Amino acid sequence: MTKYRFNILLFSLLFITSVEAKVGFVNLRELFEGFYKTELAQDQINQQIEEVSFERELRLDDIKVIREEIEVLRSESRDEKLSQEARKNKRLQLEDRLIEMQEAQKDLTNYETLRKKQIEEQNKRMQKGLLDEVQSEIVKYGEENGYDLIIDRSAKSSLGTEIVLFSGFRTDLTVYILERLNKGYNNFTE
Numbered sequence: 063m064t065k066y067r068f069n070i071l072l073f074s075l076l077f078i079t080s081v082e083a084k085v086g087f088v089n090l091r092e093l094f095e096g097f098y099k100t101e102l103a104q105d106q107i108n109q110q111i112e113e114v115s116f117e118r119e120l121r122l123d124d125i126k127v128i129r130e131e132i133e134v135l136r137s138e139s140r141d142e143k144l145s146q147e148a149r150k151n152k153r154l155q156l157e158d159r160l161i162e163m164q165e166a167q168k169d170l171t172n173y174e175t176l177r178k179k180q181i182e183e184q185n186k187r188m189q190k191g192l193l194d195e196v197q198s199e200i201v202k203y204g205e206e207n208g209y210d211l212i213i214d215r216s217a218k219s220s221l222g223t224e225i226v227l228f229s230g231f232r233t234d235l236t237v238y239i240l241e242r243l244n245k246g247y248n249n250f251t252e
Contacts, residue, residue: 083211084207084208084209084210084211085209085210085211085212085213085233086204086207086211086212086213086234086235087212087213087214087215087226087233087234087236088200088212088213088214088234088235088239089214089215089216089234089236090193090196090197090214090216090217091216092216092236092240093196093236093239093240093243094192094193094196096240096243096244097192097195097196097240097243097244098243098244099192099195099243103185103188103189103192106188107181107184107185107188110177110181110184111181114174114178114181117173117177118170118173118174121166121169121170121173124166125163125166125167125170128159128162128163128166129163131159132156132159132160132163135152135153135156135159136156139152139153139156195243196239196243199239199242199243200212200235200239203238203239203242209235212235213226214226215234
């Protein structure tokens, strides 16, 4: 993917040098993180994570109660003061509670795995939707203002260095597009 981006950038720069073109740069990461809907989406994800954590604690409390009952039954099943029939009955109850605890632990693990997967999928969908919205605004801005090319200056090469090493302040459109994205949102603070 990075090689593909680099090839596009190289082609674009060759095009620019051969033709007088209007070029702008944006920091897509900054746009995404500064977009008010990103914070709202992250709040939703965080709320779901808190709900999972709360449910986990409730289930762990239930498992703790079962574990305590198991310890009591284990002790009682060995108590010589009880009749052999009573100890046998305690061992049967102990076996049932052990099975119940194992099932509760398995259910907890399955619940956590399922909810983690659901939250990750929702997060990916939300991020994709937000990025699509940001990119759409970039395209709209470029078309309205006569840009031939708008390049993401936050892109990284395969070595981890920035692909665009320098872009002047006049060509950076990040602030303008971010203002458009957050237009009408009163709680936006920079």
